[in-house]
Amino acid sequence: MEEYLFYVTISCLTIASPGPGVLLTLTNSLTYGLKNALPGILGVALGMGGISIIAASSVGAIISSSAWMMNIVKLLGAAYLIYLGLKLLRSKPKLQNTLNDITHSESLPSVTARFRQVFFVSMLNPKPIVFFMALFPQFIKADQPFAPQFTLLASTFCTLVFLIHFVYGYITTSARQKISLGRGFLIINRVGGIVFICFSAALILSINVNLIINSV
Template identity: 40%
Template sequence: MKLYPLFVLMATATVFSPGPGVVMTLTNALRYGLRGSIGGILGIACGALLVALISATSLGVVLATSALAFTALKFAGAAYLVYLGIRLWRAPAFQFAEQLAQPAGFGRRFAEGISLQLTNPKAIFFFLSVFPQFIDASAHYAAQFSALVLTYAALVVLIHCLYALFAQRARGWLVSERGGRLFNRAGGATFVCFGALLATARR
């Protein structure tokens, strides 16, 4: 395996950088608490595993070489991000009392996390372009692939849990009606911006 410490550093920077997954984790943590955000975090991690598996198959080659497939995936991801942004923008400001009364569905959060990660340009580009550079062609491919992908998924869980804990610390202001409304709109605008950037991205 080539330069494993460098891979860990690059993967950490990729996961830690703000993106759609981070916005989702912060939103879930503020609405449902750390426990309620776990489903989404695990969904994002599993989505990363699926993206990695796709990148290792012939479908990954098609996405990397076909302009049509790349464009279709790009616009599908952009539309999904814009949808999430509009939904969050229009959502009512959450209240602390409501958070305790309405438990978050683990399955729904998990499915949302997977769906988001499958259309996350940051993860897709990482596994299609950066990831292969750390595979040593002269060594056992499956063992290297498994170690690197599981490392990435573990980093997703760890870093997103840290984001969720941070969100809980900042809850005092954000759970107020004004703070909640501002957070919803800031998060919604962020999703829409990510969608627009993805729609205009080039190979």
């Protein structure tokens, strides 16, 4: 039980730390409200579930041990983050008068689009693969069946992802009441777009570092 609680603590600290998924949850919650941000929050959780399965398989071992495979995943992730960043920078929220108008605006993406956007951000982030491959073995006992232990750890992590992002969304949605509408959301989109592009730049720089190291 103590080991499990330690795992939960590490997971909570990791999930709560700023990253592309957290930023998308904050942006969607500010723009559309908690209810409309839920598909994205579910996308983050299920994306982490998919990553955990990959990490537990031979595919995860291949990706984490191959610099070129890791670079490909990073490049795809960087490209998608640039796309999201430019999309936010180009967006021009209308100066609506009420939060209700914003929530029901025609610009609200479909449920599928909101889910898919955050799901892909999670799946194209290579860091969780390495994280899971480093973390899971510390809490899986060799003398016990692997599947039940993996299922418990992975499902716990996904549940924590959903709950923590839900809390982020709730707090952010509450803060919307204090934000000047229209121009406030425009500033939020601009800042979010810049941060996404910075995340992608960090990924690209890490790719270059790996290539230099491998060529030496």
